[in-house]
Amino acid sequence: MEKFTVTQAERIGELNGTAEDINREFETTEERDQAFRKMEKEMVRESRKKIKELLDSKHITRSVEVGRILEQWLMDDGYTKVVTPTIITRDMLAKMSIDEFHHLSEQVFWLDKKRCLRPMLAPNLYVVMRELKRITNEPVKIFEIGSCFRKESQGAQHMNEFTMLNCVELAAVKDGDQEEELKRLAHAAMKALGVPEEEYELVVEASTVYGSTVDIEINGMEVASGSYGPHPLLDPQWGVFDTWVGIGFGIERLTMALSKSKTIKRYGKSITFIDGQPLNI
Numbered sequence: 001m002e003k004f005t006v007t008q009a010e011r012i013g014e015l016n017g018t019a020e021d022i023n024r025e026f027e028t029t030e031e032r033d034q035a036f037r038k039m040e041k042e043m044v045r046e047s048r049k050k051i052k053e054l055l056d057s058k059h060i061t062r063s064v065e066v067g068r069i070l071e072q073w074l075m076d077d078g079y080t081k082v083v084t085p086t087i088i089t090r091d092m093l094a095k096m097s098i099d100e101f102h103h104l105s106e107q108v109f110w111l112d113k114k115r116c117l118r119p120m121l122a123p124n125l126y127v128v129m130r131e132l133k134r135i136t137n138e139p140v141k142i143f144e145i146g147s148c149f150r151k152e153s154q155g156a157q158h159m160n161e162f163t164m165l166n167c168v169e170l171a172a173v174k175d176g177d178q179e180e181e182l183k184r185l186a187h188a189a190m191k192a193l194g195v196p197e198e199e200y201e202l203v204v205e206a207s208t209v210y211g212s213t214v215d216i217e218i219n220g221m222e223v224a225s226g227s228y229g230p231h232p233l234l235d236p237q238w239g240v241f242d243t244w245v246g247i248g249f250g251i252e253r254l255t256m257a258l259s260k261s262k263t264i265k266r267y268g269k270s271i272t273f274i275d276g277q278p279l280n281i
Helices: 006-014 029-058 061-074 092-094 104-107 122-136 176-194 251-258
Strands: 087-089 116-117 138-150 161-170 201-207 210-220 221-229 246-248
Touching: 006 029, 029 122, 061 138, 061 161, 061 251, 087 092, 087 122, 087 246, 092 116, 092 122, 122 138, 122 161, 138 221, 176 210, 176 221, 176 246, 201 221, 210 251, 246 251
Parallel strands: none
Antiparallel strands: 087 116, 138 161, 161 246, 201 210, 210 221, 221 246
């Protein structure tokens, strides 16, 4: 029996073909090649149709839409959006326990000896929520959505540049109630996105930074990670001593899961894909 060539299989995958499509078998190479040409033509037509729909009516990609839905949900829940710098200092990373001996240090894009592209949103949010609490002496609820950068493995679920949405509330819950509030936020976020409870689960995981996290998983893939404090090691370095609860959503991962795709690059910042569809058609 004949299978698709490596080149043919890659092209089918590129055009959103399924594993079933790629693993088809044929009696002869002629039958295989004929089937490939027909399949490619149909898939290209479908991709062009979806791109046309995006340009003519949707006007917004799915990943941007996911971010906006979460932003609106948070603002409706009393959170304020903040915007902070993409470049952070080595000292800020060290306060997150990420020093030269930490394995995450190898994933950091260093600009020079003292500055890097942020691998996470948390350092800046620590500073902003602390200062807002100092100014108002009231509970603080803020969020940020923006690019983060890591030298990832570049697999199907990773990218060097990715979008995170982090929300955090400081001094808003009683000590002992943090985990319940975290679960409330997780369920509320999924409800806002229209994801039924049976299609995701909350999983407690060990964390190299926070000790433990409560993650949201869809089909076994982590799409968000939540943590809470006070954290005995991290928080004093930032001058934060109140209770807090925070959750970070990987926007491209979340979009990939909601779209039932297997490749994150389709939904990230790209010049080869748009809204999950390839541009080389």
